[in-house]
Amino acid sequence: MTWEEVEIAKSQIYKLYSYPYANGVTVFIRDITQNRHQENEMKKLERLNLIGQMAAGISHEVRNPITTVRGFLQILQSRSDSAKNKEFMDLMISEIDRANAIITDFLSLAKANVDSTKMLNLNDIINRIYPMCQADAFNCNKEVLLDLGDLPELELNESEIRQLLLNLVRNGLEATPERGQVQIKTYLHGDSVVLAIKDEGTGIPPEVRDKIGTPFLTTKESGTGLGLAISIGIANRHNAKFDFVTGDCGTTFYVSFPLKKAIEEDLNKNK
Incomplete structure (x- = not known):
């Protein structure tokens, strides 16, 4: 017996079984589209769950020092002698805010349920x-x-x-x-x-x-x-x-x- 998976038009997936015998061959065709789609969905969920667990574990440890650095930059910005470095400080704060936004997105992957509906x-x-x-x-x-x-x-x-x-x-x-x-x-x-x-x-x-x-x-x-x-x-x-x-x-x-x-x-x- 031999078998082969065949995908048709990117929407249907079939498994073809062939049984050769002396005067010919018998072919059975089985539609496995739903099985493959379910397997793909499970793989996606597993990837999201893994990332979610990582996010929950490290996000706060990363965010705390970033918040501290941003606070000190704002203090430095308020000093009278900081005008010449304002452009660089604005850029640093902007990049810190961008990093915080990524962490927020990363954290959302850790959520298992909707908060309220x-x-x-x-x-x-x-x-x-x-x-x-x-x-x-x-x-x-x-x-x-x-x-x-x-x-x-x-x-x-x-x-x-x-x-x-x-x-x-x-x-x-x-x-x-x-x-x-x-x-x-x-x-x-x-x-x-x-x-x-x-x-x-x-x-x-x-x-x-x-x-x-x-x-x-x-x-x-x-x-x-x-x-x-x-x-x-x-x-x-x-x-x-x-x-x-x-x-x-x-x-x-x-x-x-x-x-x-x-x-x-x-x-x-x-x-």
Whole structure:
């Protein structure tokens, strides 16, 4: 007996078994798409859990001395003889603040659960941050478009969903060429509310696709590689499915939030 895995159109994966005999061969085909997707999701969760444990252990030890250094720099700035070094001190404080921001992002990977949630409409959150997205797009000569469908309310943490949205939109703007567009779309699909953010970039390189969500993995010169990892963590904490489709004409990230009734049905099944 021999077997081989075959992937079709980047969406379906089959395992082919062949049994040769004297006058021919018998072939069995088994669809293992769901198994492979579940394995990939488990690998992503394991990576996030590992990074989260590291973050919880070292973040405070790193942040405390950084805060002390920043405090002394501010004291030095207030002295009358510091004017000639103001430019350098401003730069040092700016870099310290940047390091603190990275630590804050790193810490968010350690969270296992959403702090607090309430029933909210995803479209309302999108509309509240839309002016910020427009400003980001305007600064780089691009455009952010909305296509929002009628949605029921979801159990959400607004702060985390804002962060997820901004991460994905800014990621899309960075990938999109000048005068290009990033689209934010929402719609109802079965028992899920789907958020889709589409850019007009050149797509995710094949060698990176299986590693999407790995902290500190980035193809950008100035990126930290934490944005997508944080977004996936937020989706996981909301029991949402995170996925993407990519190609030469751009990438679309999908976040599918289960409706409350779907979550309750799953819980009842597992009792």
